[in-house]
Amino acid sequence: MKNRMATIFDQIFESKKADVDQLKASLPIDELRKMVKDAPSCRDFKAALAERECAVIAEVKFRSPSKGQLRTDLDPVFIAECYEENGASAISVLTDRNFFGGEKLYLNIIRRAVGLPLLRKDFILDPWQIYESRMLGADAILLIVAMLEENQLKEYLELTGTLGLAALVEVHDREELERALAAGAEIIGINNRNLKTFVTDLNTSLELSEAVPRDRIVVAESGIRTWEDIQRLMSAGISAFLIGETLMTAPDIGQKLRELLGKEVPAS
Numbered sequence: 017m018k019n020r021m022a023t024i025f026d027q028i029f030e031s032k033k034a035d036v037d038q039l040k041a042s043l044p045i046d047e048l049r050k051m052v053k054d055a056p057s058c059r060d061f062k063a064a065l066a067e068r069e070c071a072v073i074a075e076v077k078f079r080s081p082s083k084g085q086l087r088t089d090l091d092p093v094f095i096a097e098c099y100e101e102n103g104a105s106a107i108s109v110l111t112d113r114n115f116f117g118g119e120k121l122y123l124n125i126i127r128r129a130v131g132l133p134l135l136r137k138d139f140i141l142d143p144w145q146i147y148e149s150r151m152l153g154a155d156a157i158l159l160i161v162a163m164l165e166e167n168q169l170k171e172y173l174e175l176t177g178t179l180g181l182a183a184l185v186e187v188h189d190r191e192e193l194e195r196a197l198a199a200g201a202e203i204i205g206i207n208n209r210n211l212k213t214f215v216t217d218l219n220t221s222l223e224l225s226e227a228v229p230r231d232r233i234v235v236a237e238s239g240i241r242t243w244e245d246i247q248r249l250m251s252a253g254i255s256a257f258l259i260g261e262t263l264m265t266a267p268d269i270g271q272k273l274r275e276l277l278g279k280e281v282p283a284s
C-alpha cells in the first residue's frame with residue numbers, strides 16, 4: 017500500500033514535469049513575461065486570511081487520487097458562489113487535470129463570478145507556471161516544499177512577490193517547516209495529509225504550528241471535517257483552514273460551510 021501511494025506522488029511529479037516542458041516549448045517564458053505586465057492587479061489573499069478570527073479557504077476540487085470522484089455535478093462557478101455567500105475568506109481552485117479533475121479555465125470563470133481572492137492549487141515546479149498563474153487570474157499560488165530544492169523555493173517565493181501574488185508554502189514535517197521559514201514564507205500551510213500514505217491527522221497541524229513564529233500565518237490543510245475539528249485547531253492558535261473534501265461531498269455545500277464556521281448547528 018505504502019509503495020503504491022509513493023508511486024502516485026512520483027507520478028504527479030513526472031506528469032507535471034512533462035506538461036510544463038510542453039507548455040514551455042509552445043510559449044517561451046519571455047513572451048509570457050511580457051503578457052503578465054497587462055494582467056489586472058491581485059486581490060489580497062493574505063489580508064483576507066488575517067482579518068478573520070476563523071478564515072476558511074474553501075476548495076473547488078472534483079476528484080482526488082485518494083478518494084476518486086468527489087462530485088459529479090461539475091459546476092465550479094455555482095460552488096464558488098456558494099462559498100462566497102456562506103462566509104469563505106478565499107477560494108482554492110484545483111487546476112491540475114490529470115489527478116484532481118481541475119481545469120485552468122476555472123480560475124478565470126470563478127474570478128469573474130466572485131470577489132474573493134483565489135488560490136491556484138497545482139504543483140509548481142517551474143517559474144513558467146508562476147507567470148502562468150498570474151495570467152490565469154490567481155491571487156495566490158501553492159508552493160509545496162517537498163517538491164522544491166532549497167534555492168528553488170527562495171527564487172519562486174521572490175518571483176511570486178514580484179508579480180504581486182501571495183504564496184501558501186506547504187509543509188508536512190519539521191524539516192520542511194524549517195526550510196519554509198528560512199526561505200521567508202509568510203503564509204505556512206501545514207498539510208495534515210501524509211503524502212505517502214494519504215492518511216490525515218490533525219495532530220500534524222497542532223504540533224508543527226507551535227514552531228511557527230507569531231508574525232506568520234498558519235493554514236491548517238486537509239482532513240478537516242467538523243466545527244469541533246476547527247475549534248481544536250483554534251485552541252492551538254490556528255485561525256485559517258483549507259477545506260476541500262468535506263465541502264465538495266456535502267449535499268448542501270452552503271449549509272456545510274456555515275456549520276464549519278460555527279454559524280449553524282449540524283442537521284443530524
Ligand SMILES: O=P(O)(O)OC[C@@H](O)[C@@H](O)c1c[nH]c2ccccc12
Nearest residue numbers: 207237238239240258259260261262
Ligand atoms: O480535501 P481536504 O482533505 O479538505 O484537503 C484540502 C487540501 O488541503 C488538499 O486538497 C491539498 C493540500 N495540498 C495539496 C496539494 C495538491 C493538491 C491538493 C492538496
